Amino acid sequence: MSDHDQLLVIVDPVARRSDGESVRIAKDVLSARAEAKICLPDSPEEFTRALARRGSRHPVVLGDDRALLRTVTLLHRERELAEGALSLVPIGPPDALEVAHALGVPRSTPAAARAVLDGAVRRLDLLVDDSDGVVLGDLLVPAVRDLGAPTSSVWGTCRSLVRTLVRPAPTALAVRTYRLRVEADGVLLADVDTPVEGVSVRSVAGTAEVIVHPSAAPALHGTARTLTVSGPDFRYRADGRVTGPVRRRTWTARAGAWGLTLPREAAQELRTAT
Incomplete structure (x- = not known):
């Protein structure tokens, strides 16, 4: 970006x-080298x-993941997302900036502001749903925090308490399952008669990488341009937000x-990885 570029x-x-x-700090760095309207x-x-x-x-x-998501959503709905690029200087607590950092945006305010001025534009994939919503990062259906993750510290505390009251302590906790129909490019990956623990999705190389987690079988992997999930009312988590309930979403x-806009080295690493 040249010194004469104009920023909003x-x-x-x-x-x-x-x-x-x-x-x-971000305003000072940006205004020092570019014409910036604040x-x-x-x-x-x-x-x-x-x-x-x-x-x-x-x-x-200047903001967190929600501000970034709001901006991308607005530009998408204006049908102007493909024109030009945007930049983010992440400001907020770490748990509100997980998407930004995963995309390669620097963690420090001065470094992120300098990347706006000296960085390179990286074209990124997107998931767009049938309600005109967008997903920048990972998608989880239903809205569980981490499919297949180890038992949380909360459950660990509960088990410790149970051990002091009851012998023997329970060896496992019941896993909740869901009745979902999952179709990837029209191919049926799961149906409502087969309970699943959930579905995880992310954009990889221009396609949706889909992992279905059956309750009593190994995970099913697939890639598709279009993914449809349907079934009884369910919520889903994307970019730190929970949406729903819905009965069908594509x-x-x-x-x-x-x-x-990312630091040049980060943009190059992403380009090499894809």
Whole structure:
């Protein structure tokens, strides 16, 4: 990015309230080398209006994963996501920035701001659903935190308490199962008569990588451009948010659907990995 490029810096209200010092640092770094118009929206509606009025300016969002997701969703619904690129300076607690960091955005505010000015645009895949929603990172159906993960510390504490009260302690906890129909490009991977623990999905090389976790069988792997999940009311987790309940949802993988400015080395690593 040249010194004469114009930026539209949108400061998410949550970032401004939670970490004003990081916001100040980011603004100083960006304004020192580029013509930056600073927008301080007080609501999601003002955020939307500011982005819609960006003109030819390069949008730079100061905020967390939700701010990034809001921006990508708005640009997608305007059908302008394929035009140009956007940048993010991550501001917020670590658990609110998991998606941004997984995409390669630097963790420190100064480094992320410098990447806006000196970085390279990396085209990234996207999952788009039939309600015009988007998924940037991993998708879990239903909305469990981590399919197949080890038992949490909470359950460990419960077992320890049980051991002090009851002998012998239970050796296993019941795993909840779901009745889901899963179709990948029209191919049936699971049906409602086969209980599953869940489905995990991520975008890989322009397709959706699907893993179905049956309750009494090895995991089923597949890739598809279109994935449909249906069944009794279920919720799903994507990019840190829970959506639903729904009875049917279809996601379509779109290769290189949006551009994010990353440090040049991070963009190169992602390009090599894909």
